[in-house]
Structures are given as structure tokens and as C-alpha cells.
Amino acid sequence: MAQRLATEFVKARLLLPESQMSKFIQHIQDPHVHHRVRILDNGSREIVLEDENGEAANLPLDRYRNLFVCELSFRLSNPRLTSLIRRLFVAFKGDGMVRRIYPGFVMLDFYAEGAVRRIIELNAGTSRLVFEHRDQIPELEYRFRSTDIExxxxxxxxxxxxxxxxxxxAxxxxxxxxxxxxxxEECRRLFILEA
Incomplete structure (x- = not known):
């Protein structure tokens, strides 16, 4: 398996209601990652996460009424810090793109509401769709309601x-x-359709 060189969070965004801020702070508790919280004017916050090796990530939480908006755009190489940010991103239903950089190729993960919706591999000027989430509920509902077979x-x-x-x-x-x-022939077709 290829060793990841770095992870970039590009135009990633978290929306947190004020009531979830304490839960957010609890999620960043990690014995190998230290955090500092600064409260700024108008109630906005800035959380700095720093791992044991000195790599840091700055999480600005801008306050808009009862909502905190965190826009992320940085590059990390430490797997522990990257994993913590990704867990926060999933737990608090983040949107955006995460670029995972490996030797010789790059994986682009597109998130919507904390779930991966699409993964694209970029390799030497070519791109390949690795995964795409499709909402199958409407298709299943259509098939369920369809009476063509009946x-x-x-x-x-x-x-x-x-x-x-x-x-x-006769x-x-x-x-x-x-x-x-x-x-x-008709009985065979009937058997196939009823199955």
C-alpha cells in the first residue's frame, strides 16, 4: 500500500450550531494532539491543534448569530493530526474536497454532509473515477411503485x-x-416474472 505523503483540505467547511461547540471541543481531545482555544471579538473562536512533532492546524470558527462556520484550507503530513481533522469533518457533517497525496498519484475525495460522495484518482495527467455515491432510494421507490411486471x-x-x-x-x-x-413458453416466462 502506498505511503501517504500529505493531505490537503481544500475549500472544506463545517457548520456548527452554538449548542454543538462543547461536543466539538470534546471530539478534539487526543493525548497526542494538544489544542488551544482562543475566543475572539464577537464570540468567534480559533482552535489551534498541534501534534507532538510540532505540526499545527488552525481551525477558525467564525460566528454568525447562533452558528459557527469553520472554513479549512491547509496541508498536513502527520497521520494522527490528519485523522483527527477527518474525524471532525465526518462527525460534524463537513462539505468540501480533501486531496490525499501519494508518490506518483493524488486521490480527490469530495464530501457532502460528512460522507464521501465521489473519489477521483489523478495519475500522470489522467483521471479515473474510483467511487461515486448514487442515491438509490428514488430508483428503488420507482421500481417498487412500478406495476409493469404485474x-x-x-x-x-x-x-x-x-x-x-x-x-x-382442438x-x-x-x-x-x-x-x-x-x-x-408462456409458463416459462410466467415463472421468470414471478420469481
């Missing part, structure tokens, strides 16, 4: 009934064999 089953049953009536009135063996062959 209507097709009803049509097959009507044809089977008609073929059985024709078989009862007198020649060749005609009965032809009807039996059609009945066999």
Missing part, C-alpha cells in the same frame, strides 16, 4: 387461459402439440 403477468395468464381453451377444443394431435409448446 401487468405483464396478467397478460401472460390471459394468454395461457386462451391457449387452454383452444387446447380443449382435435388434431399436431394442433395440440403446437398449443402445448406455446403453453410451455
Amino acid at each position: 401487468r405483464e403477468i396478467e397478460r401472460i395468464r390471459a394468454r395461457v387461459d386462451l391457449l387452454l381453451d383452444c387446447r380443449l377444443s 382435435v388434431e394431435a399436431a394442433e395440440i402439440m403446437g398449443i402445448d409448446k406455446l403453453l410451455h
Whole structure:
């Protein structure tokens, strides 16, 4: 597995209601990462996270009424600090892009509401879609509400009934064999649709 060189948070954003600020502070508790909180004018906050090696990340939390907005744009190389920021990003439903840099390639992770929605690999001037989240609920609801199969089953049953009536009135063996062959095909289709 490739060793990650760095992680960049690009245009990443967290929105925190004032009521979640204490929970946010609890989430940054890590024995290997030290934090300082500065309260600025108008109630805004600045949280500085620093790991044991001296790498730091500045989290500005600008206050707008009862909401704190944290816009992140920095590069980290320490895995412990990167992991802590990513956990905060997921826990507090962040939006934005995270660029993971490896030797020879870059992975772009696009987040929406704390979940990865798309991952793209950039490699020597080419890009490849690795993952894309698709909301399958509308498609499943459409299929659930769709009655096309039920209507097709009803049509097959009507044809089977008609073929059985024709078989009862048939007198020649060749005609009965032809009807039996059609009945066999219709029964096979019915079995497939009902399964």
C-alpha cells in the first residue's frame, strides 16, 4: 500500500450550531494532539491543534448569530493530526474536497454532509473515477411503485387461459402439440416474472 505523503483540505467547511461547540471541543481531545482555544471579538473562536512533532492546524470558527462556520484550507503530513481533522469533518457533517497525496498519484475525495460522495484518482495527467455515491432510494421507490411486471403477468395468464381453451377444443394431435409448446413458453416466462 502506498505511503501517504500529505493531505490537503481544500475549500472544506463545517457548520456548527452554538449548542454543538462543547461536543466539538470534546471530539478534539487526543493525548497526542494538544489544542488551544482562543475566543475572539464577537464570540468567534480559533482552535489551534498541534501534534507532538510540532505540526499545527488552525481551525477558525467564525460566528454568525447562533452558528459557527469553520472554513479549512491547509496541508498536513502527520497521520494522527490528519485523522483527527477527518474525524471532525465526518462527525460534524463537513462539505468540501480533501486531496490525499501519494508518490506518483493524488486521490480527490469530495464530501457532502460528512460522507464521501465521489473519489477521483489523478495519475500522470489522467483521471479515473474510483467511487461515486448514487442515491438509490428514488430508483428503488420507482421500481417498487412500478406495476409493469404485474401487468405483464396478467397478460401472460390471459394468454395461457386462451391457449387452454383452444387446447380443449382442438382435435388434431399436431394442433395440440403446437398449443402445448406455446403453453410451455408462456409458463416459462410466467415463472421468470414471478420469481
